[in-house]
Amino acid sequence: MKWGLATRLGSVLALVSLLMAGMTGLYAFQVARDLLVQATKDELMTATQVVGRRIRDVHLDASRDLHMLSRHPASLALLQNPSPQQATQADQLATLFELIMAANPGYFQIRLISASDSGLERVRVDRDGQQLLRIEGDDLQEKGHYPYVSDTLQMPAGSTYQSRTVINHERGAHAGLGQPTVLLASPVVNARGQTLGVIVINIDLKGAFSRLAADLPAEFQLYLANRDGDFLIHPDNTRTFGFDTGRRVLLQDEFPATRDLVARRVDQLVFEADSGEHATEPVIATFTANRARSDNPDAAGFLGLAQPRSNVLQRSHALGLTILQIASVLGLVGFALALLLARWVTRPLNTMSNAVARFSIGHPILGLPLTRQDEIGQLARSFEQMQQQIHQQFTELQANRQELEHLARHDPLTGLPNRRLFIERLDNALARAKRTQTQLAVMFIDMDHFKAINDQWGHEAGDAALQWVAQRLLEHTRETDTVARLGGDEFVVLLDNQVQAEQLALVAQKLIDSMREPWFFNGHLCQIQLSMGISLYPQNGDTADALLNSADNAMYRVKTASRNNFGFAPEG
Numbered sequence: 001m002k003w004g005l006a007t008r009l010g011s012v013l014a015l016v017s018l019l020m021a022g023m024t025g026l027y028a029f030q031v032a033r034d035l036l037v038q039a040t041k042d043e044l045m046t047a048t049q050v051v052g053r054r055i056r057d058v059h060l061d062a063s064r065d066l067h068m069l070s071r072h073p074a075s076l077a078l079l080q081n082p083s084p085q086q087a088t089q090a091d092q093l094a095t096l097f098e099l100i101m102a103a104n105p106g107y108f109q110i111r112l113i114s115a116s117d118s119g120l121e122r123v124r125v126d127r128d129g130q131q132l133l134r135i136e137g138d139d140l141q142e143k144g145h146y147p148y149v150s151d152t153l154q155m156p157a158g159s160t161y162q163s164r165t166v167i168n169h170e171r172g173a174h175a176g177l178g179q180p181t182v183l184l185a186s187p188v189v190n191a192r193g194q195t196l197g198v199i200v201i202n203i204d205l206k207g208a209f210s211r212l213a214a215d216l217p218a219e220f221q222l223y224l225a226n227r228d229g230d231f232l233i234h235p236d237n238t239r240t241f242g243f244d245t246g247r248r249v250l251l252q253d254e255f256p257a258t259r260d261l262v263a264r265r266v267d268q269l270v271f272e273a274d275s276g277e278h279a280t281e282p283v284i285a286t287f288t289a290n291r292a293r294s295d296n297p298d299a300a301g302f303l304g305l306a307q308p309r310s311n312v313l314q315r316s317h318a319l320g321l322t323i324l325q326i327a328s329v330l331g332l333v334g335f336a337l338a339l340l341l342a343r344w345v346t347r348p349l350n351t352m353s354n355a356v357a358r359f360s361i362g363h364p365i366l367g368l369p370l371t372r373q374d375e376i377g378q379l380a381r382s383f384e385q386m387q388q389q390i391h392q393q394f395t396e397l398q399a400n401r402q403e404l405e406h407l408a409r410h411d412p413l414t415g416l417p418n419r420r421l422f423i424e425r426l427d428n429a430l431a432r433a434k435r436t437q438t439q440l441a442v443m444f445i446d447m448d449h450f451k452a453i454n455d456q457w458g459h460e461a462g463d464a465a466l467q468w469v470a471q472r473l474l475e476h477t478r479e480t481d482t483v484a485r486l487g488g489d490e491f492v493v494l495l496d497n498q499v500q501a502e503q504l505a506l507v508a509q510k511l512i513d514s515m516r517e518p519w520f521f522n523g524h525l526c527q528i529q530l531s532m533g534i535s536l537y538p539q540n541g542d543t544a545d546a547l548l549n550s551a552d553n554a555m556y557r558v559k560t561a562s563r564n565n566f567g568f569a570p571e572g
């Protein structure tokens, strides 16, 4: 395959454009992927902070409820005088508990617990499936031994106790039984500052978090760990509350990157985990430390959100595909433009190449882009100039050649045909005569005593005499006749259209007589005479040499006999 300039240039430009489109696409893909990963981290961090704030809001709401209930006159009255006459107030309080629980689906239980009677529950409402259950009579239990009662009783009025997150194993806890829960409690203090009991709210941790998780994108994985790192919420339920069954399933084991967080050296973390001890797939994760609002350090913990990195990469793959498509289209456009550019550059070169090729076989160079102002225009103008120079030199060469040809066939002194041209014409005439079966004649002329002119008047006089004779011979013959100078003072005349002997004699005599015209050289009258021999075709031969020899011999006989005369070659 022949690789033209356009193909090569086009291929190089096309490859460059494809390469650049590919590299740009690759770079754009990498930058976009990094941005995507960063955006995911930012999104996770924001979401984690929002979830953390909403958890605090849940606690705040519960605290408000606790404080309202702990200050409620019915709570105080019931605890000050726990007699059966207070049943109406217990009912009122239970109804209030029910209203609050109906409004807060995240509450498992609200209780009023007495400081006396070993912490006996006075009023208690439990959630039981879709129902709210009021617990009364013998079903009310003594809770004084639980820290959430004993510790809260020590707290000042208006404060909130927050327990660790635990699995609720309290007997008869209904919906809350066996479920992760946080207990919030507030002391009930009378006007004299005596703590009479506590109000306790059990919060449904799982329910609260699942409601929060419902607002998050489906691919987000929610993690919650207590202050030691034990998982409380994990996408894999079997990894939660390990401590409740004597195991430790720790955040810092699954994600070693969180060790600084668990050690309280940092407050928040964003990291990519290729694989943790139990992690099933690489994730991008954010974790924040949850400070306890109360004085209870057990309430602290860690909240985290993670997203499988494959999700992000999947989005980046879609992005990569789009970038690839754009890069391909750009590459193809670049490819097409490169081919067009190559054609645009090489077309005028092809035009010039064709024009020069035509010029080489004799055609003029046409259609050159002479008006262009670029390098191609410059090249075209150079071609044009070159063409003119070649044309001029060619014309001069032709003229020189014609002159040389003329010199090769003519006598430079007289301008008459020389021997060579005469022989050619005689040969042609003979061929014609043979064809038409006509006659022709050759006159061989030699000047008489020419040497004397040279000797007497010099060589220049001899030259002038030769020119004068040539002129006389031309004047007295027809244009169709050929007068030639063979050399020295010898001339020949070819007559191929008047071949009758009588007419030939008249012509010969006329030529001899023409020499009688006076001729002066440097003011001196010079006498010129001729001797002439005549041969005829076919009588005296049928070749140029034969006819010339016959005529020469005839002339010689005249010269020896009389001079200044003519004679015919004898028929042989």
Ligand SMILES: Nc1nc2c(ncn2[C@@H]2O[C@H](COP(=O)(O)OP(=O)(O)OP(=O)(O)O)[C@@H](O)[C@H]2O)c(=O)[nH]1
Pocket (backbone or CB within 6 Å): 413, 446, 447, 448, 449, 450, 451, 452, 454, 458, 459, 460, 461, 462, 463, 466, 487, 488, 489
């Ligand atoms: N000036 C001049 N002289 C020439 C030229 N060519 C030959 N000659 C001379 O012409 C002379 C020719 O001499 P010939 O023809 O032998 O002698 P001629 O004097 O004519 O004697 P005849 O022929 O016997 O009458 C010589 O002296 C040559 O030197 C020429 O071109 N110019």
